[in-house]
Amino acid sequence: MERRSMEEELTCSVCSEIYSAGSREPVVLPLCGHTFCRQCVHGVTEARDGVLQCPTCRTPHPHTPLHHLPTVYALLNLSETYRRSERGVCNEHGSPLEFWCRGCQKSLCGHCLLDAHLQDGHTVVLATVFIEERKRDIQSLGTQLVQGIQTRTDSVIGGLVDLVKEIARGTEVSRVLSSSAQMVERILTDTAGLHSIDSVLVSSTLMESLQTEVQRISTSPAPLEETPEKGNRKTRCISCSLLETSLEMSRQVSVSEAEWQETSLDEAEQTPHPDGQKQNTTWQTSVTSSQETNTSQEILEGGGVSRSNSTSEGEAVEGSDGAAVGVPKTPWPLRCCVLSSDNRTGELRTEQDRLHLHALKDNCATTHFVIHMSLLESLINEKPEVFLDIGVDGKILGRVYILLYGHLRRAQHFLALCLGTFGPSYRDSKFHGVVKPGAPGETLAGGKYVTPEGLSVQGLMEDLEWGGKCIREKTVGLVVGASGGKPELDAFFHICTREDRGKKFACVFGEVVRGIEVLHDAVKHVRTRDVTVVDVGVVIPNSRRHLNYELTSYQPYML
Template sequence: MQDEMDTELTCPVCQEIYTKDLREPVLLPGCGHTFCRTCLCSVETSGKVLCPTCRKRHIGSPMSSLPTIYALLSLSEKYKKPLNTEAPCLHHGSPLEFWCRRCQEALCGHCLLAGHLREGHVVEKGSVFVAEKKDEILSSIAHLVNEVEMKKELIIKQMGELIIQIALNTEESQILHDSKTEAENILKDIPNVNCIDSALTSQVLVNSLQMGTQKIPLSRTKMSDSSFCDKCKPCPDMETESHPVRLESCTSVEEDAEDNREGMNTEPHSPLEKEANESFKYQVNETTDKYLGESINMGHVAGEVSERNSLVCSKNENLNQSNLIALRTKAPWPLRCYVVGNDGRTGKLKWENDKLHMYSLSRTQNDAQFMIQLSVVEWLISAESPEVFLDLGSDQHYLGRVYIRLYGHLRRAQHFLALCLGSLGPSYKFSKFHGVAKRGAPGETLAGGKYITSENTISIQGLIPGLEWGGHHISEKRAGLVVGASGGRPTEDAFFHICTKDHIGRKFACVFGEVVSEMQVLRDAVHHMLQSDVQITDVGVILSQGI
């Protein structure tokens, strides 16, 4: 019986008896399991906690604000085991009840009388010394915890920046890959350019490709100069594993980028560069003439033009072309980065509108070189005001993208976020809007919320218990508000409406977000609902603003 009582009054994580202040018992409302507040705070991340017992996700009030279970605390104070007493005095066998500050020794009554009542000795009760030490320890722990939290935030920030950089680099690699492919296609089509219009069109396409590639800053991938001789700058495409190519003279990547940005004249700065350029122009013209006359392999021409156009080097430098080709084939290209959940589903990362977008998790196969765990990526989602996006389409026609900012402190907003992210299984991807309420009238709303389950069935069941309804969450009807539409019934908690027309004086029962851009896309969706279905063709969350 005593063992059972000890179990009930002990935190399952740290195995300590519940006590006031340090080990107060608190209850996770989502599953009902009890732990001490200190342990729950230690596993809390961005306002979210996975129950250490059943692994159920708790989203809502922070651990520091959960109410203490005072009945359990009182019971633990009454029935807790007595603390182990100190070992008795080695000389007299009596309890050590005093402390001498001068001698820094624990004393029993006999020790006190024998030699510590003389002048210069400062003796106090052991309980006073213990209380003082406990205060010192608590202060030191508080300082330590504060320092750990500060460093934790710094590490999380640095990891977030690293994730953003990886995602940005992979996006840029795709742009470069697509630009090269398009350039090769344009080059292949040169024999068909026989009129002014087609020539101008080809030139516009080339200019567009050049602008796209010039926007990618090379400074982030700048190589160290230490592995090259003093007379040259590094040319990354020219080095081999055994020996980096050492050029007598080559243009600086940073200088070229600066020239391109400011529209400066990019004529060669030295006679040697001018000579190399003239040689390059002659060889390109010669190659093009050869192609037009003899119809040679254009893949070789494209590779040669791309290779020569990327570097301006000394004509005396002998390059091993086969080594260059072998070197390049070792690196996967273009680079791809995905987020992976605990169940193996993945979601793509993509830079769009100067924001890092994560698309909802799915079973789609991919060939990504970088995989980042969802639990790590979630650090980049704003806790206070997460932003999600919905891509809308009708009859294979893309209507546009809507951005919605959620009220992160609400469980209903976290529920909507989970269905945009797919973090709890299903998502709103391919979900169809099922109607328009009060069409054309004040308070008009676009109604949605049916999602597809893993069993390929339609559901509106809530995925998180205890979603808000009514009370102080009531708000006046205003265009752009995203509101719950379940009537407070958990079996329909996935239902939501997006208001498209104000209705002054009337109110929604639970507002949990608002549209921040592209309201016109929603109005177009309302219009299309007259003739065809409108669905969410893609969905996801914003991880970070541009850097």
């Protein structure tokens, strides 16, 4: 206890270092008498814009030059004595161990040095020199080890991200294959009722095109086409979209063919099954003649497939070998989502070789692969990249990517509203106006998020920045706060679409890095039509320190 008390008296209370000659020498503040090392007094003074204030009692010391502060030599001498005692005492001579022999690799006192080491030509240095050398070696080795661990950690995380990307990509391919299987059955059933050469040739062409598509998707993921709908998005391969259009054209050849009514996958999954489980009825046929009804229920020649008007996904078809066309025995199509701590889910998709996590929601279809939210949250770095899918009357205008200045609480608040981590998100919200339309400084205004009670702009976090170092000149693409500093309006934001040099925004917390042309289109529509955030989310980096593109025209703003 006595030794610990001595160490505390000889230690600077700011940096917790024992006083020593040089920058760590003890100096006394004249007005209050408290003692600190000279380096800490200098640092405290710089931090307070040149005003010297005691770190302990806060007593100001105006007009006190730092170089005039007196050194407390009594403390300095005591600290040197204490340091020598820390190095131990020679067992043979009882003197302090003040030297180190490099050849013998042992501590020496003065008597040891004279008796056996100097005369034998050993290399001897002061113990303080040896200690400082070893400290530097330890620091250097530690730095290298930390870097190596970080590199290896990033490699492991990158591998995990790649694995998640493959899972997400696989689930998307499964949807394409499922859609292709449905199309095959559709063509087969439709072909049974064809009676003209032209319509048969069209069906043959469609089947060959579909075969090409399936062969291609077997080796690489098919290009996916976003088909926007009001409040909904369906993913399908491009070939299937073209095939459906061609199939509709082929039906016009013979008026006696069946008319098809398509039910979306999401709607079909909600169809109750007699045994209490969900049923996937993806295609329904409205038959216009009894002859065609009989035909559609027969086994198609050469195909070995029987089809009723409503066949649930994964259900065996009569006359087949136990499975419908293209439907495996495992659950199909596969689905992957992210699960939050409050049991909400978010869609996880691979787009342009990057993982996109869509905003969380309360309900989700049956999921086969679940990734916990905490894993992906740990990958979101200090510069989060979010995306907004902007649409007009159900038609997608395009996607906007925004890089957030993650060190700001206002940016973290915006991220939370893009992910829905606090419950509500910007999904389905509307842009409510354009400020200064057509003039310098023009901005697109949004921020009304949707809650169970309706629309709101109340902030979900406290102490969001306003003004100060967040002020920046008005340039295109900047994302800014629009609350006037009022917490009840903190969800409001503007995106600048026309620069106004010389004028400044009060609170900038992000910038558009891709999709500025989409915002220009939105500005044209917002005054006459509803411009909506159809979907929203965040891009997951490949590693914690990796951004997936290089910023060229935009540079991140750092405080």
